[in-house]
Amino acid sequence: MRSALLLPLAQLAAAQTFPAKADGDVAGGIFSISLPDLGARIAKDGAAMFGSGHGKESPAAKTTVKTGGTGPYIAQYQTDPTIPSHVVYAPKTPPPIPMPVIVWGNGGCQFDGTAFSNFLTEIASHGYLVVADGPPGGTFLKGQSKVQDMRDSVDWVEKGGAAKYGQIDTKKIIAAGQSCGGLEAYSMTYHDPRIIQTMHFNIGIFQDDKKYLLKEIKVPQAYFLGGPHDIGYLLGEKDYSLLNAGLPAFKASLDTGHDGTYWSANGGKFGKAAVAYLQWQLRGDAKSKAYCLGKGAGSLVGDNWNVTSKNWT
Ligand SMILES: *[C@@H]1O[C@H](CO)[C@@H](O)[C@H](O)[C@H]1NC(C)=O
Numbered sequence: 001m002r003s004a005l006l007l008p009l010a011q012l013a014a015a016q017t018f019p020a021k022a023d024g025d026v027a028g029g030i031f032s033i034s035l036p037d038l039g040a041r042i043a044k045d046g047a048a049m050f051g052s053g054h055g056k057e058s059p060a061a062k063t064t065v066k067t068g069g070t071g072p073y074i075a076q077y078q079t080d081p082t083i084p085s086h087v088v089y090a091p092k093t094p095p096p097i098p099m100p101v102i103v104w105g106n107g108g109c110q111f112d113g114t115a116f117s118n119f120l121t122e123i124a125s126h127g128y129l130v131v132a133d134g135p136p137g138g139t140f141l142k143g144q145s146k147v148q149d150m151r152d153s154v155d156w157v158e159k160g161g162a163a164k165y166g167q168i169d170t171k172k173i174i175a176a177g178q179s180c181g182g183l184e185a186y187s188m189t190y191h192d193p194r195i196i197q198t199m200h201f202n203i204g205i206f207q208d209d210k211k212y213l214l215k216e217i218k219v220p221q222a223y224f225l226g227g228p229h230d231i232g233y234l235l236g237e238k239d240y241s242l243l244n245a246g247l248p249a250f251k252a253s254l255d256t257g258h259d260g261t262y263w264s265a266n267g268g269k270f271g272k273a274a275v276a277y278l279q280w281q282l283r284g285d286a287k288s289k290a291y292c293l294g295k296g297a298g299s300l301v302g303d304n305w306n307v308t309s310k311n312w313t
Contacts, residue, residue, distance in 0.1 A: 018216055022187035027109040027144035028180045029187025031213060033206045041206060041231075049231035054257035057227075057304060062263035063118070068092065069125025070266050071275070077117055077124075079136060083156045085149065087113025089120045089130035094166030097127050100282045101162070101173045103153040103188065104132040105181025107202075109144040112137025116178065119267030119274070126275050129162050133181070150175060150188040158194070172196060172282050176274075179203045179232060179258065190216050197281065201270065202226050202258050204235030211242055220248040222277055224270060227255035227306075240308070248311040250277065250292070252300055269303055276300070 024030035033041070048054060068074035073091030080088050090099070102123060106115045111134035120130045131153035133145035154173055162168045175185035175195045182200035189195040190213070197220045204223065205211055221243055223236040233253065240251045254260075254269055261268025279288035293309060295301050 016212055018213070020191065022190035023147045024187065027146060028105070028183035029147040030190070031186035031205055031210065032109075032180060032183040038206070045231055049229065050258045054229035055227050055255035057254050057256045057261070057269065058259070059256075059261055059264045059268060063265045065265040066118070067121070067266055069122040071122070071125030071127065073125055073127055075121045075124035077114060077121060077132075077136070080161075082161050083131070083152065085111075085133075085135055086153060086156075087117075087132045087134065087136055088162070088165065089117075089124035089128075089132065090162075090165040091124060091127065095127045098167040098169040099127050099129045099165070100169050100278070101154075101157050102128055102130045102176050102199075102278075103150045103157075103173065103185075104130055105145055105150055105175075105177030105184035105188075106133060107177075107179040107181055109146075109180035109184055110134065110137070111142045111145050111149075116262050116267075118265065119262040119271045122266040122271040123275055123278065126279060128278065129157070129165055129168060131157065131162075133184075144180070145184065147184055147187045150177075150184055151192070154188075154192075154194055174199060174278070174282075177201065177203075178260070178262065182232075186213075186217065189219060195219060197222065199224070199274065199277070200232075200236060200239075201274075202230050202236075202260055203232035204237070204239035206235060211239070214239060214242050215244060218244065218247070220250075220281070222250040223252070224260070224273055224277075225251065225253040226257045226260055227253050229255070229257040231258055246311055248309075250309045250312075251307070252292075253306045254304060269305075272303070273300055273305065 113132040113134040175188040176199035178201040182203035260270040279285040
């Protein structure tokens with residue numbers, strides 16, 4: 001017979017199960033939050049924790065300037081009939097170096113592969129292939145992506161779908177995303193050994209009773225947060241502190257609020273930070289490492305970010 005005393009333990013055990021796959025029932029997968037729960041959270045924390053214009057480093061306005069990025073390989077985005085529900089960002093001409101891959105989930109898990117085009121073009125211009133969830137949008141919400149959309153990107157790359165864009169380093173695939181897209185990136189990383197790192201922008205896990213899932217995250221994690229006016233700030237801070245012991249991790253925070261600087265020319269300071277982190281991690285670039293970990297002028301700290309990192313050799 002089941003006693004009332006045992007019930008909480010049974011519930012705890014149920015809560016601590018690790019599903020084989022992380023797709024779950026909601027956009028962003030098992031690390032994510034349902035829209036009703038998110039609504040309750042917004043009611044509690046205030047809508048001002050979303051959106052832009054709340055921090056000292058918030059851009060005054062979205063830019064209308066579109067460039068091919070500041071990197072050595074002028075980049076662009078395009079649709080590709082072999083992966084029609086996504087947008088591919090790549091250098092216009094195949095670069096002379098192998099390209100690592102970033103599979104990207106948008107804020108709100110919005111199904112709009114051009115929602116972060118300035119930022120993603122900037123990354124691609126440094127010799128990266130980026131595959132973003134959703135076809136080109138232009139409108140705000142065309143529905144939400146699922147973890148499977150990000151998995152489709154990885155499958156496509158692994159099967160050689162991206163070969164026409166240049167030499168692809170299929171052993172260097174990073175899952176990344178902003179807000180809900182960052183939670184989707186966690187879910188993509190979970191139990192999928194093809195993902196070598198995860199990058200989270202303005203987000204961490206919302207629910208404390210889901211933080212145990214971090215035990216199954218076994219590759220380096222990076223958080224780029226928007227300071228105290230970003231609903232993702234304390235969430236990402238907490239995730240960083242709860243990661244498995246010894247796991248390399250990086251955390252940087254700039255006072256922009258939840259919207260970062262993605263809609264500035266070339267993705268603004270978030271674009272610069274993301275590129276530096278990638279160049280450090282994936283190409284071992286010493287200047288980029290110094291920009292990420294250094295203190296004075298010519299570092300993230302010099303550019304007004306708070307930076308913490310651990311367990312890098
Ligand atoms: C940076 O750290 C200081 C000290 O902990 C804190 O007061 C400030 O809000 C942080 N800023 C950002 C942008 O995270």
